[in-house]
């Protein structure tokens with residue numbers, strides 16, 4: 001029965017995803033929600049950490065969220081940042097004790113301002129980063145580390161072959177770890193994890209943007 005419910009849920013999520021893809025392809029960036037193997041690999045790469053908040057960027061319909069919770073993360077320590085209002089409504093219903101912020105993940109200083117006193121331990125991102133120029137990706141990860149405490153991790157999956165944060169931008173700054181390809185996912189994907197290298201100082205967060213740019 002539980003399995004049947006899950007597969008009916010997955011079918012509905014697939015339809016929601018397709019709708020979102022058709023209305024804003026650069027935002028959605030995938031043809032279907034991540035499969036369980038990829039969601040599990042994301043949760044494994046994040047830890048999840050024993051203390052602090054976990055901020056999920058681009059949770060969509062929540063497969064990675066569910067994997068983080070299945071892996072032991074208390075939903076009270078989970079904050080989701082999602083642009084699509086329909087996904088936000090769905091996530092609030094599915095994960096009532098987690099926080100859902102409807103906002104722009106590429107403007108973290110502004111979007112996460114309400115959390116300013118709470119330590120963040122990890123960012124888990126499913127944003128379609130490759131639709132954004134490298135400089136925007138560099139600002140995103142820089143802001144994430146500016147907002148995290150010591151030992152923070154930034155986890156990202158990609159369908160591409162290369163590091164979604166270009167290697168030259170990581171050199172001397174981020175230690176990069178590359179997961180194995182998840183062939184069970186359609187399309188196959190890979191999980192990358194970034195940590196600040198020892199001795200590298202965190203920079204200040206960038207200025208919040210005044211106006212939303214392209215979503």
Ligand SMILES: C[S@@+](CC[C@H](N)C(=O)[O-])C[C@H]1O[C@@H](n2cnc3c(N)ncnc32)[C@H](O)[C@@H]1O
Pocket residue numbers: 026027028029030032033034057058059060061062063064081082083084087103104105106126127128215
């Ligand atoms: C590739 S989907 C991943 C969804 C889900 N995590 C999964 O694995 O199935 C990307 C998600 O990022 C969201 N997104 C894209 N750009 C965003 C932005 N600037 N701020 C917040 N969410 C964004 C999309 O609405 C979508 O839900």
